Amino acid sequence: MKFTKYTTAILVGLLLLAAGGLVSGLYAGLLRLGFSAPVTAYPVSPVAHGPLMINGFLGTLIGVERAAALDKKWAYAAPVFIALSTLLMLTGYQQPGRWLMMLGSIGLTGVMIYLYYLQPKIYHLIMAAGAASLAVGNTAFLFHYPVYVFVAWWAAFPMLTIFGERLELNRIMRPPEKARKLFGLLIFLWILALVTTHVDRDAGWRLASLLLMVIAAWLIRYDVARRTIKAAGWTRYSAISLLTGYGWLIAGGLFGIWRGFPTAGPIYDALLHMIFVGFVFSMIFAHASVIIPSLSGKLVAYHNYFYLPLILLHLFLVFRVMGDLAWWPAVRKAGSYGNIVAILLFLGGIAVRLITTTAASRRETAARVLETVNNP
Structure with a gap:
């Protein structure tokens, strides 16, 4: 644009x-x-x-x-x-x-x-x-x-x-036409399973959970992340974020098959945050280096620092789920606080890198202008 x-x-x-x-x-x-x-x-x-x-x-x-x-x-x-x-x-x-x-x-x-x-x-x-x-x-x-x-x-x-x-970006891997059609069918069946939850909540969600695991397996098999994890910088970071996010989808699917879809309580909390934190925020971390330049026109310089919030995100989510399963309110709360800290650390890191990169770019521009003035 x-x-x-x-x-x-x-x-x-x-x-x-x-x-x-x-x-x-x-x-x-x-x-x-x-x-x-x-x-x-x-x-x-x-x-x-x-x-x-x-x-x-x-x-x-x-x-x-x-x-x-x-x-x-x-x-x-x-x-x-x-x-x-x-x-x-x-x-x-x-x-x-x-x-x-x-x-x-x-x-x-x-x-x-x-x-x-x-x-x-x-x-x-x-x-x-x-x-x-x-x-x-x-x-x-x-x-x-x-x-x-x-x-x-x-x-x-x-x-x-x-x-x-992810399917759009997987044009790089060129999955077979049959595989693409299978992915579309799995998505269609998953949506039907969500509709079924309004008739039979537990049965519909258990079916949706099974399909979610198959979708995650498809993504792991055909996503470019399997190839780019051998790269460096943002490319490797994104691949790790993607694959761990797919791992949380599989974990959430197993959890849903095991415990169903309650309407409240610790199990409900664990299930939703395995999806929203474990999967969705992993995807946000993975795509940030692409989304931000496309919206702002500014590149985000990579730094190994970004592994810190990624590790904290997953580590504290494990604590949160353990606290929910064992009915340990203190552990659940610690995990929840840790997830918030991880998200804020990631966003803070993005902001700092944008500011420092912009400042460095302005200094370079000013230096070139000064050099041009001094050496016409």
């Missing part, structure tokens, strides 16, 4: 709002864990954790990414609506915020369908199904259904988006 002053201002504003959705969502998660906020702190509802993370952060970020890829001004309406819904929810306007979430997700579905119209490939169809899943979840949220009823559709949004993106 072309970086004009207009598009740059929109992108910066939306990315800041996505960051705000993430930070406020993490803060709401702390409140759910029993964190005692100072009385002077701005009130954020603990129940806003899910909506802020799914919509305020992921919805805005994915919406911006797709709008930038399409390079159409009207496509930015979807992430703008979703981002504004975050501001409304944080300022106490819950119902208008829910309306904007729903409208934004419908708009995002329209963007994805238009991309499929322009290029009718299966990966665009899978991503459109992801956006439609967000619209289903947000519609249920608008009408105040309990979160456990539709949380699987919220989870399907980033998962299907990532599945579609």
Whole structure:
């Protein structure tokens, strides 16, 4: 895309709002864990954790990414609506915020369908199904259904988006046509299994969990990460993040087959965070070095530091799941705090590298200009 002053201002504003959705969502998660906020702190509802993370952060970020890829001004309406819904929810306007979430997700579905119209490939169809899943979840949220009823559709949004993106990028590996068709069939069956959860919650989720394991196995078999893990820098880092994320999908599938899909409690907590933290945030870590340059036009210089938040993310997630399984509240809380620290360390590292890289680039430009002046 072309970086004009207009598009740059929109992108910066939306990315800041996505960051705000993430930070406020993490803060709401702390409140759910029993964190005692100072009385002077701005009130954020603990129940806003899910909506802020799914919509305020992921919805805005994915919406911006797709709008930038399409390079159409009207496509930015979807992430703008979703981002504004975050501001409304944080300022106490819950119902208008829910309306904007729903409208934004419908708009995002329209963007994805238009991309499929322009290029009718299966990966665009899978991503459109992801956006439609967000619209289903947000519609249920608008009408105040309990979160456990539709949380699987919220989870399907980033998962299907990532599945579609990985299939798109796997053009490098050129998996056989039969394998690509099998992947599409597995995704279709997985969506049907999610529908089945509304008829028989445990049976539907156990089927979905089995299919999730097969999808993860397909990704491990055909993803370019198996080849690029032998590289260096960001390429190797991304491959490790991808493969560990697929590992969490398999673990989550086994967990779902074993324990089903409860409506609340520690098992519910463990299952959701194996998906959202173990898989989704692994994918975010993996794709950050590609997404940020595509949206900002600035490269993020690699540093071995980024392995620290990646290791902490997985290590503390293991603690959290162990705490949930053994009913150890202190271990669960420690794991949860550790996950938040890992995410913030990663984002902080990205910000520092962007700032230092930009400063270095400006110094080099100034030095070249000075050299030109002194040596005309």
